[in-house]
Amino acid sequence: MTEQLNAWDRVQLARNAARPHALDYINELVKDFVELHGDRLFGDDHALIGGIGDFRGRTVVVLGHQKGANTRENIDRNFGMPRPEGYRKALRLIRQAEKFNLPVLTFIDTPAADPGLGSEERGQGNAIAENLIAMAAMRVPAIATVVGEGGSGGALAISIADRILMLENAIYAVASPEACATILWKDAAQAPAAAEILRITAHDLHGFGIADEVIPEPVAAHLQPSATIQRAGDAIERHLRDVEQTIATMGIDTLVATRYAKYRGIGRWVDNGETILRNGTVTNAPNGTEHVTSMQHSGSR
Amino acid sequence: MTEQLNAWDRVQLARNAARPHALDYINELVKDFVELHGDRLFGDDHALIGGIGDFRGRTVVVLGHQKGANTRENIDRNFGMPRPEGYRKALRLIRQAEKFNLPVLTFIDTPAADPGLGSEERGQGNAIAENLIAMAAMRVPAIATVVGEGGSGGALAISIADRILMLENAIYAVASPEACATILWKDAAQAPAAAEILRITAHDLHGFGIADEVIPEPVAAHLQPSATIQRAGDAIERHLRDVEQTIATMGIDTLVATRYAKYRGIGRWVDNGETILRNGTVTNAPNGTEHVTSMQHSGSR
Amino acid sequence: MRELFRRQPKFSPTAPGDETRSIPDDLWIKCPKCNELQYSKDAERNLYVCPRCGHHARLSAAQRIDTLVDEGTFIEYDAGLTQSDPLEFVANGEAYRAKAASAGRKTHTNDALVCGTASICGQPVSLAVTEFGFMGASMGSVYGEKLVRAIERAIEGRLGLVTVSSSGGARMHESMFSLMQMAKTTAALAHLGDARLPHLSLLTDPCFGGVTASYATVADVIVAEPGAIIGFAGPRVIEQVTRQKLPEGFQTAEFLLEHGMIDLVVPRAQLPERIGTLLRHFAVQPEPAKSDDADITRSAEPAEALHD
Amino acid sequence: MRELFRRQPKFSPTAPGDETRSIPDDLWIKCPKCNELQYSKDAERNLYVCPRCGHHARLSAAQRIDTLVDEGTFIEYDAGLTQSDPLEFVANGEAYRAKAASAGRKTHTNDALVCGTASICGQPVSLAVTEFGFMGASMGSVYGEKLVRAIERAIEGRLGLVTVSSSGGARMHESMFSLMQMAKTTAALAHLGDARLPHLSLLTDPCFGGVTASYATVADVIVAEPGAIIGFAGPRVIEQVTRQKLPEGFQTAEFLLEHGMIDLVVPRAQLPERIGTLLRHFAVQPEPAKSDDADITRSAEPAEALHD
Ligand SMILES: [Zn+2]
């Protein structure tokens, strides 16, 4: 429906305040959801929520960035920018998921990790990093869905998963278009150009092999939230079943090794003059011959 | 040398500012000690120190409460009263010990866990509790030595171990004699009487089967610190070798099960009119017949 | 205040004296927070929550069990355990044994923890509930042993564990045996965790000292009642040591929630449904070999139990 | 300032151009903190630490390696990896490829990370060192791949891993491929941990963004140089967002130590001894089957390496 939109159009849609946020997905898709609070260390972060509930017949642990629908809510939610205690709550719930062998579903929607003084004091970097390693090694299935704004490390911190799904108008970027424009052109107003050049749309990410599926929005999500959420739920369920099938037939070790191989394989570089594309797909070498590089190191565990 | 001292005398000795503190033991017993700092969450607690070094030919992780020798030091060390970040640093280093299969040595010397506002805000109770469960289940040997004041939960939090050793003039109590006197007689000045009634000396604890060995002090420790420290080192080494022997012959699972059985067995109660003494020792039942209760639940893992 | 709430509970724990007192239905009960008056009968119907200000009054173990579990499902275990007095403790001319016996007569329990099995919203659980009226629910050897047996009962029966805790601190009269119950009970929870069984901990007013620094905060989900005062060090100790006045709302359940220490603050009336839902989410299927033993009420010999 | 420090290192990493510049010995170097002047020769002898105020100047990868490892032990690997430019990135009329090539000529490296094996105080290690002069040591695909290979080299050779990091942030020009290197490198460390091999992370000035939020803070021991500025968000971003002036000493190594985020602050001159001691403590005995391969300098085909 929105195929003709440019990157900046999609940035606007991804940020639309009326767009369904994590709790909208959770309330519609997760039965008897109980939100669980706190990192048991310092605080309870309202920008990163988590809990437990029933997703289509199985108990799951759910994590999500939560933006507000209005200013008052956004202040309470810190505009969806988690502080270290948010990531540490997520880590606690990931450990709980592992303990009880529950799949993890995450809903990604954040402009960035909080850049405040308190967050620095309490180790924002450490908190994100601990989540990355925990999710990379967790022995339960995980499906991450980018439902709005996938902002840099703040988004990455709860999106290490066996599948990364993206809503059609969601974005996922190494830096906000505004920040990128400031760096490249010393001018935040160049954000639309930066959005284009950064290749941050769902279709771009799918093309790069980073997103596993683009979930089409009936129209833009905020115009038909319920239909969008159900489509997302169907996609999540389909991928979760697929991952559960992998565990049933090949075991959890295979799943964890496959997850690692995926991340191990991300990146493109040239070695001895040849373009190497990991992920097992094909690229065009500078000398004009197509080739696939062997993945001798991938999944070497 | 100090056998004729009463409990209050020993409390005074245990608290003597000149008595060797944790770092004195570490510096004399642990070669190439590197102090490691921080809980990676909030702060670095100077009242609970930790690090890694060489104890008589093997790498060990060391933890200890650290009091100061004077007022300036005591302010820096918070009088040896750890805050939650101290216990969380300890937990981090315990995990590190497990990761690298290193024994844990702890030196106990604290009046109590810090009772300040900040410590409450950051979950003093949670922090201590997390250490208790981690140390109960840790898959490495641990020797705890009470070198001075073993103050309540603040001491317990780093003293779950395969062996608990006590210096002859060390004490270990559920509450300080002053606090106990305040509760019992509304009068902190009754502390000497409380010290007596609470049975907090090394010999008492050994008699109860809670301390595994009383390490004699040549004279009071602060008069011959080096000789005292070496004696403690010898006792620690002897027990550590013994525990290592258990692992070598029976495996680490047996060690962890034995540690659990020890704590599982602590407590005395009456069931159906009969006095039951856990710990495998004998007691006198009210009906006048001696008996040992079977420990059907101990080490049931 | 607490005394006024006492009544003949539907579940009656066994006690040394086994005396029963009849309490008239038309007794007035005054809310300690807002002074609202209500009939004891109304108070019971309101679960001892003040209809005006929402103050959650303290409950006896029996009242707690009545308000939490499915009616008629509680079976008590280990009711016969009592104190052994290893220190032969006497202070101010009062012997520990005498003090405990008196507390037992008052509360109709042998010690500060009542344990058993029950179901909550249909979910079978191993349950441990403190009796604050018994020496401030201080954790001594009996408390520790009964709790560990409740944990073992959970593991053997593949049950979730629900603990309901309030406590004033350590059982001074048992000295180090009391302190060591922190280690003993928490260590047992490691086995519950290995068995992948959930521990849901409900903290109620007031909860301090060794209990909050041991098993009660080592839980998969920690729930507290609104307004409950919970902490490690007691407010008076903190004020004494720091010479600071404590801020308004310090150490309340809501304060702990904000500081990330607990998962949920749940009003008393919603506790069964909420805990039942959590138990259902965490429910681990019985191990294949034991699947026919899932009806826990038949799985072991209960201690004496009384239903109304 | 950094440019002034450049010299012909004892270890010379291979670079595209392979041009060498000779720097006169009598060049003056000014301390950016206290303006103290010293001869470049003296500066080298002082490890580029100001003798007056102790300021630790930034080092090139080559200088870092020279000041950290046992002389003549460094062997570089994977020097041939360069950028693939998956986005065909052009901004302000400047192509990513051209920018990288220019950085390569300037720094004598092909990207912002130099990897290899070496020994530190006799302890063999797999080593990864950032080159801040190469596009601010931003983490792109080459950086990530080289680091993961260094981790794999550690696992294969049963070596400790030492990373030395400074970074200005993400490699914008590789967009999401850059962000994903955070996940890739950190995930690889899970395997190092499973192999019970230590990761010692040295943070140097300046260290920000994705690097501090990934592999560099997932370490068994984190060390920083005195005065190094380290954080997640850059000081300017924080001031912009919060409209607050940052307190004195914010985000310094000493600040991080106080806030529990790092283990040690170690002056440059003491780094080899301290890291060597830590490696010795953590040293895991080679696995029995591999114990004869412990001499890592012979265990695989090194890439081109130059010693002086
Ligand atoms: Zn009221």
Ligand SMILES: [Zn+2]
């Ligand atoms: Zn200077």
